[in-house]
Amino acid sequence: MKFLCIKCNSFMDYESKEQVDTLRLGITFACTQCGYKVAMVTNPGETQLVSGLGVKIGGRTVPAEPMEFTREAIKPEGQPTATMTADMGKCPFPGMLAGTGFKDTGIAAGLSGQDSKPTVPWTSNAEKRLQNVPAFVRSLAHAGIEQYARENGFAEVNDQVMDEYREKVGM
Amino acid sequence: MKQGKSEGRTITEVVKDLEAQQKKNKVVNPVLQQVMDQVTAVQTRMSRIKHKIAVMSGKGGVGKSSVTVNLAHCFAARGYKVGILDVDLSGPCIPKMMGIRDRALKITAEGALPAVGVNGIKVASMELMLPDEGSPVMWKGLWEDSAVWRGTVEMSVIREFISDVNWGPLDLLLIDMPPASSDKPPIIAQMIPELDGAVIVTIPSAISQFIVKKSVVFLNRELKIPMIGLIENMSGAICPHCGEALELFEDASHGESPLQQMGLPLLGRVPFDRRIASCADHGRSFVDEHPLTPAAQAFRIITDSLQQLIEARRPS
Numbered sequence: 001m002k003f004l005c006i007k008c009n010s011f012m013d014y015e016s017k018e019q020v021d022t023l024r025l026g027i028t029f030a031c032t033q034c035g036y037k038v039a040m041v042t043n044p045g046e047t048q049l050v051s052g053l054g055v056k057i058g059g060r061t062v063p064a065e066p067m068e069f070t071r072e073a074i075k076p077e078g079q080p081t082a083t084m085t086a087d088m089g090k091c092p093f094p095g096m097l098a099g100t101g102f103k104d105t106g107i108a109a110g111l112s113g114q115d116s117k118p119t120v121p122w123t124s125n126a127e128k129r130l131q132n133v134p135a136f137v138r139s140l141a142h143a144g145i146e147q148y149a150r151e152n153g154f155a156e157v158n159d160q161v162m163d164e165y166r167e168k169v170g171m
Numbered sequence: 172m173k174q175g176k177s178e179g180r181t182i183t184e185v186v187k188d189l190e191a192q193q194k195k196n197k198v199v200n201p202v203l204q205q206v207m208d209q210v211t212a213v214q215t216r217m218s219r220i221k222h223k224i225a226v227m228s229g230k231g232g233v234g235k236s237s238v239t240v241n242l243a244h245c246f247a248a249r250g251y252k253v254g255i256l257d258v259d260l261s262g263p264c265i266p267k268m269m270g271i272r273d274r275a276l277k278i279t280a281e282g283a284l285p286a287v288g289v290n291g292i293k294v295a296s297m298e299l300m301l302p303d304e305g306s307p308v309m310w311k312g313l314w315e316d317s318a319v320w321r322g323t324v325e326m327s328v329i330r331e332f333i334s335d336v337n338w339g340p341l342d343l344l345l346i347d348m349p350p351a352s353s354d355k356p357p358i359i360a361q362m363i364p365e366l367d368g369a370v371i372v373t374i375p376s377a378i379s380q381f382i383v384k385k386s387v388v389f390l391n392r393e394l395k396i397p398m399i400g401l402i403e404n405m406s407g408a409i410c411p412h413c414g415e416a417l418e419l420f421e422d423a424s425h426g427e428s429p430l431q432q433m434g435l436p437l438l439g440r441v442p443f444d445r446r447i448a449s450c451a452d453h454g455r456s457f458v459d460e461h462p463l464t465p466a467a468q469a470f471r472i473i474t475d476s477l478q479q480l481i482e483a484r485r486p487s
Contacts, residue, residue, distance in 0.1 A: 004185065054205075073324055
């Protein structure tokens with residue numbers, strides 16, 4: 001993708017990029033003739049697909065290191081998959097450990113994921129609406145909606161969150 | 172404001188002019204430049220290897236990796252400097268079969284150094300980048316559910332294995348392909364410059380040959396990947412008690428298979444031998460430990476044919 005400065009009949013050059021949030025990039029282009037600038041905000045999917053090709057948006061400033069892409073792409077073991085729902089993420093074992101003596105050792109707290117990012121509960125209607133999202137982008141939408149809810153102080157993912165998020169991503 | 176116009180010219184006219192200027196000035200899009208650099212890196216790395224053979228099948232479970240390992244040992248015994256590139260990302264078993272599961276790839280400024288196993292055979296595999304034997308291959312990303320995204324990531328990983336592993340001087344690279352006929356293997360095979368060709372592994376069952384035939388047609392006729400020949404694995408067995416030969420597959424005829432009818436030469440038939448699996452499980456070389464068995468002899472006969480063929484095709 002490139003931008004054309006209508007005034008100068010000139011392609012705009014990539015100038016800089018910044019991470020808007022975990023899902024999107026803001027990329028600034030400037031006209032080489034008049035200096036006029038525009039910024040585009042990528043869709044989460046575009047960002048993921050381009051990074052999946054092992055290329056850097058805007059070009060590389062340093063050469064790629066050997067096996068750089070592979071090393072960055074491997075998910076550390078134990079990291080939950082994006083498809084885990086809030087309920088799936090809850091470990092049943094801490095409850096079973098209650099009263100067994102393990103509770104006070106911190107093991108139970110660790111298993112319950114108390115140190116990880118808090119999940120936001122979903123209303124049943126919101127979960128139902130999520131099922132309407134095509135399967136191949138559902139996990140992405142799930143993560144994006146939860147992040148939106150957290151960032152905007154919602155205690156749960158409800159219809160209002162779903163509506164606002166849909167408005168935000170233009171779906 | 173004029174829509175779609177720029178000083179009376181259409182956007183199409185302006186873009187064509189600008190692109191012509193860019194072409195004249197040799198200006199390259201930064202993303203395209205990176206893709207071109209990736210292609211150059213693959214070509215440079217592969218050009219240092221004398222011969223490259225892909226070991227393929229259209230179907231899983233036919234013993235492709237086991238055949239690859241035993242051929243590697245046979246070539247190494249003849250003085251070849253051999254490497255195995257295991258590009259089966261989801262089921263990488265070559266390091267285990269070579270007894271080098273615990274030797275991680277070493278990352279250096281000159282590239283990733285492969286692990287070295289018995290007979291000096293070098294191995295690069297996804298397995299050698301995983302923390303331990305029980306770790307599955309999982310990719311980091313928000314689109315984990317998307318087959319499209321996962322496919323893109325996996326092809327980038329494979330491309331990096333081809334371009335970034337520093338094999339040193341190598342006479343022969345055997346590429347152990349993932350099973351399947353229509354997904355990654357054709358793309359991988361096309362990624363490797365000056366591939367001598369593909370060896371197809373099958374078993375004497377009608378189902379296997381039916382599936383493998385599809386992949387051969389696709390690879391050869393559509394993608395023009397040269398087919399070296401066919402290896403029939405698990406081609407009968409020798410009873411460990413009485414030494415009598417028996418068929419593993421009831422309907423196996425060992426006559427001319429549909430693949431041979433297509434003109435694919437039969438390189439050899441490898442009988443089933445439990446010790447092949449046992450040696451693989453323990454990372455030992457079957458052909459070295461049991462050299463007088465019919466299976467080891469079959470591997471050596473296949474190696475004879477392959478050696479003649481690749482040396483005649485592109486003298487080293």
